[in-house]
Amino acid sequence: MKILDVKGLTKTYSGINVVDGISFFVEKGEVFGILGPNGAGKTTTLEMIEALVKIDSGVVLIDGINVAEKPYEIRKIIGVQPQSPSFQDKTKLSELLEMFASAYGEKVNASKFLEDVQLLEKKNAYVETLSGGQKQRFSIATALVHSPKVFFLDEPTTGLDPQARRNLWELIKEIKSRGVTVILTTHYMDEAEMLCDRIAVMDNGKIIALDTPKNLIKQLLKRGFKKEQRVDQANLEDVFIDLTGKELRV
Amino acid sequence: MSMRKQLLTVLTFTKINTRRFFRDRLAIFFTVIFPLIFLFIFGSLFGKNSNVSFKVALINQSKSTFSATFVKEIEDNKLFKVNKNLTSLDQAKEKMNRGEIDATIVLPDSFGTQSETASYPSGQVEVYYSQNNTQAGTSLVSVLDGVLKGVNAQYIQISVPFTVKGEQTNDKGLSSFDYTFSGLLGFSIIGIGIFGPMSVFPELKKQGILRRLHTTTIRVWQYFMSTMASQAIIGLLSFAIQFVVAITVFDLKVVGNYFELGFFLLLSTVMILGIGLSLGGWAKNERQVAPLGNLITFPMIFLSGAFFPRFLMPEWLQKVSSFIPLTPVIDGIRLIATEGKHLTEIGTQLGLVGLWLVVIYVIAFRVFRWE
Numbered sequence: 001m002k003i004l005d006v007k008g009l010t011k012t013y014s015g016i017n018v019v020d021g022i023s024f025f026v027e028k029g030e031v032f033g034i035l036g037p038n039g040a041g042k043t044t045t046l047e048m049i050e051a052l053v054k055i056d057s058g059v060v061l062i063d064g065i066n067v068a069e070k071p072y073e074i075r076k077i078i079g080v081q082p083q084s085p086s087f088q089d090k091t092k093l094s095e096l097l098e099m100f101a102s103a104y105g106e107k108v109n110a111s112k113f114l115e116d117v118q119l120l121e122k123k124n125a126y127v128e129t130l131s132g133g134q135k136q137r138f139s140i141a142t143a144l145v146h147s148p149k150v151f152f153l154d155e156p157t158t159g160l161d162p163q164a165r166r167n168l169w170e171l172i173k174e175i176k177s178r179g180v181t182v183i184l185t186t187h188y189m190d191e192a193e194m195l196c197d198r199i200a201v202m203d204n205g206k207i208i209a210l211d212t213p214k215n216l217i218k219q220l221l222k223r224g225f226k227k228e229q230r231v232d233q234a235n236l237e238d239v240f241i242d243l244t245g246k247e248l249r250v
Numbered sequence: 251m252s253m254r255k256q257l258l259t260v261l262t263f264t265k266i267n268t269r270r271f272f273r274d275r276l277a278i279f280f281t282v283i284f285p286l287i288f289l290f291i292f293g294s295l296f297g298k299n300s301n302v303s304f305k306v307a308l309i310n311q312s313k314s315t316f317s318a319t320f321v322k323e324i325e326d327n328k329l330f331k332v333n334k335n336l337t338s339l340d341q342a343k344e345k346m347n348r349g350e351i352d353a354t355i356v357l358p359d360s361f362g363t364q365s366e367t368a369s370y371p372s373g374q375v376e377v378y379y380s381q382n383n384t385q386a387g388t389s390l391v392s393v394l395d396g397v398l399k400g401v402n403a404q405y406i407q408i409s410v411p412f413t414v415k416g417e418q419t420n421d422k423g424l425s426s427f428d429y430t431f432s433g434l435l436g437f438s439i440i441g442i443g444i445f446g447p448m449s450v451f452p453e454l455k456k457q458g459i460l461r462r463l464h465t466t467t468i469r470v471w472q473y474f475m476s477t478m479a480s481q482a483i484i485g486l487l488s489f490a491i492q493f494v495v496a497i498t499v500f501d502l503k504v505v506g507n508y509f510e511l512g513f514f515l516l517l518s519t520v521m522i523l524g525i526g527l528s529l530g531g532w533a534k535n536e537r538q539v540a541p542l543g544n545l546i547t548f549p550m551i552f553l554s555g556a557f558f559p560r561f562l563m564p565e566w567l568q569k570v571s572s573f574i575p576l577t578p579v580i581d582g583i584r585l586i587a588t589e590g591k592h593l594t595e596i597g598t599q600l601g602l603v604g605l606w607l608v609v610i611y612v613i614a615f616r617v618f619r620w621e
Contacts, residue, residue: 105255
């Protein structure tokens with residue numbers, strides 16, 4: 001079942017199509033990755049789908065609801081993790097969760113949500129005392145307070161240390177296992193390979209490839225691509241993780 | 251969403267943001283302590299000792315015993331504040347030109363001496379005042395005239411057919427502090443309603459906090475209403491503290507009803523807050539909002555009669571300024587607090603505040619941007 005259906009989506013800034021008539025769909029329960037160099041139009045695409053930025057042309061349906069026509073209904077069923085989440089200072093984590101839940105007209109069991117993202121012991125801490133990874137995890141908790149059907153994450157692991165990245169991958173897998181559809185953008189290929197069921201590669205506002213990571217690799221090899229043959233049993237990241245452990249730091 | 255759920259949003263935001271205010275020392279300083287500093291400055295300027303007195307230099311060139319007694323009498327008189335450092339007319343002139351003293355009283359060397367033929371001493375007091383202080387000068391002349399009449403009466407018995415007697419009529423009259431206090435309250439309404447949101451909103455936008463909120467189902471009116479409620483709570487607290495200090499320290503006389511006053515202050519704060527919400531809600535960043543905010547706020551403070559009476563303005567300016575949003579606020583506070591008027595008697599002010607409330611919030615909703 002298609003939970004997200006995008007057709008001919010276009011955004012024009014001063015005469016240039018930063019998103020140029022792209023079409024794709026996402027199946028319910030999938031983790032879908034949008035990849036591409038900076039300026040490819042990933043964030044603008046997400047923001048149009050999230051009803052934050054006006055759609056210049058094209059149609060976006062989430063769970064059958066037209067985003068341009070009913071943005072308010074869309075907000076009820078989506079959760080959004082912005083590129084660099086920030087929250088008002090001098091406010092406790094439990095209070096922020098309470099505020100976000102109330103924004104949907106709901107009450108929340110803050111402790112449960114904080115436990116899900118391993119931040120229960122920070123319940124009464126102010127948000128500005130969190131580390132980068134903790135802030136990302138907390139932001140995920142705030143985006144899920146209303147049990148959305150589709151969850152958007154914009155570069156969730158940028159700037160995190162390897163431990164925090166791995167931890168966030170686990171969290172995203174866990175969210176997927178609850179049946180939530182996840183749509184994310186990333187610059188990390190290992191991340192895309194690890195997490196995504198399918199990926200779309202964007203460049204200059206267009207989707208230039210869309211398939212499962214495995215198929216994309218196969219297609220490349222079919223075209224005769226050859227990498228210098230090296231059979232490494234480990235890489236530097238493996239060394240780093242071996243030395244410092246998988247355990248999550250603050 | 252049901253109304254109850256929508257109000258849950260407002261209540262939760264109000265509760266947590268009010269709590270947050272009390273964790274922010276800088277915010278507490280600017281909304282509670284800062285107005286108190288103003289209160290103390292203006293209080294000591296226009297406070298208890300608001301009776302008219304003349305700051306004078308007294309130069310005694312006479313060596314007679316009469317002039318010595320006269321000097322002492324002047325110095326003891328509450329109407330005069332004698333600057334004893336000034337001993338020559340030249341020194342005194344310099345101070346007069348700067349407005350530091352009102353006038354100079356000179357007792358010439360012949361003052362208080364007794365001529366051989368007379369049975370009593372005589373002399374003429376000379377009063378000098380600068381051109382820019384004619385009013386104080388002429389008043390001082392007539393005051394001294396009165397003093398000398400009393401002295402004369404001791405030496406010559408005369409009956410005067412016509413006299414004049416002045417008497418105070420109303421004990422509810424405004425002291426200059428009572429007047430200033432309404433202005434100070436108006437000033438702190440501006441602080442809470444305009445300067446607050448004007449600096450907070452662009453910051454929230456810069457950090458993307460409002461944008462993040464916009465991805466939820468919160469509506470602008472819910473966000474406005476919660477801001478309104480928490481600013482109103484903070485405002486009433488700040489006003490209450492100012493009243494307590496003004497009454498206990500500076501003898502402010504409040505003759506009106508506190509509930510009516512509270513209601514009017516609340517309504518005024520909400521109305522003025524609309525200006526802050528418009529400015530902060532419209533601006534993309536602080537650089538954009540600061541000049542516009544100052545352009546609106548400062549003329550409003552000066553033209554509203556917050557710090558000096560509007561009747562001193564030229565007639566056309568009085569007419570224009572009577573319609574600006576802060577004027578009915580200041581007038582209303584003054585009418586209720588110091589003149590004991592009821593809400594039913596200040597329909598003009600209530601009407602103007604209400605009208606502005608509608609106009610301002612229509613603008614605020616239109617220009618609001620989440621980012």
